[in-house]
Amino acid sequence: MTMNSDTELLHDFLVEREELFDRIESLSLRLEADPASQTDLTVMFQAVHTLKSQFGILGFRQFEGVCQQLETELEEVRRAKGAVPPSVVNSALALVDRARLFFDAV
Numbered sequence: 282m283t284m285n286s287d288t289e290l291l292h293d294f295l296v297e298r299e300e301l302f303d304r305i306e307s308l309s310l311r312l313e314a315d316p317a318s319q320t321d322l323t324v325m326f327q328a329v330h331t332l333k334s335q336f337g338i339l340g341f342r343q344f345e346g347v348c349q350q351l352e353t354e355l356e357e358v359r360r361a362k363g364a365v366p367p368s369v370v371n372s373a374l375a376l377v378d379r380a381r382l383f384f385d386a387v
Contacts, residue, residue, distance in 0.1 A: 294335050298384060301335075302377045304328045309373040316364035325365075325373065326355045344383075347376050 308325040312318060333348030354369050 291339060294339055295384070297335075298332075298380070301328055301332050302381055305332070305373055306377050309370045309377075312365045313367070313370045316366070316370075319359070319362065322355065322359055322365055326352065326359060329355060329373070344376075344380055347372075347379075351376060 305325065305328050308321050308328065311321045312325065315321070329348055329352050333345055333352055336342075336345040336348060351369070351372050354372065355365075358365050358369065
């Protein structure tokens with residue numbers, strides 16, 4: 282990758298990150314209200330997966346690891362076709378809060 286493409290990737294991420302953070306936050310609140318919603322669970326899984334991939338590409342390993350753990354928990358709930366536990370919702374909200382604080386300071 283060239284410096285220009287690295288800069289473009291980072292720029293694209295910085296533009297898209299708020300959309301992903303908002304989506305994960307919104308879905309977390311929806312799953313808190315209706316933990317059995319398989320549709321919201323699937324969309325949440327996809328959003329976390331996308332965020333994890335972006336963190337990985339850009340080298341934000343700590344955030345990538347947190348996303349991987351959350352993604353694994355979401356996948357387990359998806360396979361069981363169960364309700365999303367409050368701990369998973371709390372993890373998603375904590376991830377968004379920490380990531381926002383970090384990127385707002387950059």
